[in-house]
Amino acid sequence: MTRISKIVKSRVLQTAVPLLDEKGYFGVRLNEILTLSKTSKASAYRQFPGGKEEIILFAIKDVQSKISTAMKDIFEREDDMVIALRASIEFLKQSLIDGSFATGCPIATVGLELSGSDSLTLDACMNAFQEWEDLLECYLSDHVPPEECKPLSSAIFCMFQGALVLSRITGDTVHLDNAGNYGIKLFLLNVR
Numbered sequence: 001m002t003r004i005s006k007i008v009k010s011r012v013l014q015t016a017v018p019l020l021d022e023k024g025y026f027g028v029r030l031n032e033i034l035t036l037s038k039t040s041k042a043s044a045y046r047q048f049p050g051g052k053e054e055i056i057l058f059a060i061k062d063v064q065s066k067i068s069t070a071m072k073d074i075f076e077r078e079d080d081m082v083i084a085l086r087a088s089i090e091f092l093k094q095s096l097i098d099g100s101f102a103t104g105c106p107i108a109t110v111g112l113e114l115s116g117s118d119s120l121t122l123d124a125c126m127n128a129f130q131e132w133e134d135l136l137e138c139y140l141s142d143h144v145p146p147e148e149c150k151p152l153s154s155a156i157f158c159m160f161q162g163a164l165v166l167s168r169i170t171g172d173t174v175h176l177d178n179a180g181n182y183g184i185k186l187f188l189l190n191v192r
Helices: 003-027 031-034 043-047 052-075 081-098 106-114 120-140 145-172 172-188
Strands: none
Touching: 003 031, 003 043, 003 052, 003 106, 003 172, 031 043, 031 052, 052 081, 052 106, 052 120, 081 120, 081 145, 081 172, 106 120, 106 145, 120 145
């Protein structure tokens, strides 16, 4: 891929992600992405021959990668799981605040819209959530009995993701604070 190709691809994805978060899959139009990213249709189709569907697929994978990297950074930096879980909540809160509560998790937005459909994009959303839950399970495995690890990671992940959605809707991070506090309590109940 040439330097120009990378620039075009990056510009399109950086434009698509917040639009997906704010407007969802069906609300975003290809022309809107191209206009805001200052990209011609010819350039876009060279990078994304599948058009809007392919752009969104790449955008979902880009978000997945960035959040996975952030999770790894947090959990590898912190030896104390309680501090790592708190840092995860702070990361989510800061994402909402930075986006003025108009953005939170484009994968949740798109996944909810496409649920029940047969779509590569929905598959990508499910894969992202599964990867994040698996990462959490991996880091919890050093602290909790093996038989508790998977259900605990699922419960904590669901609490955090649900709180992210509620905090975005209400414009108040208290839901994330509550999920963080009770997610930590749930973790501490299961420590070996």
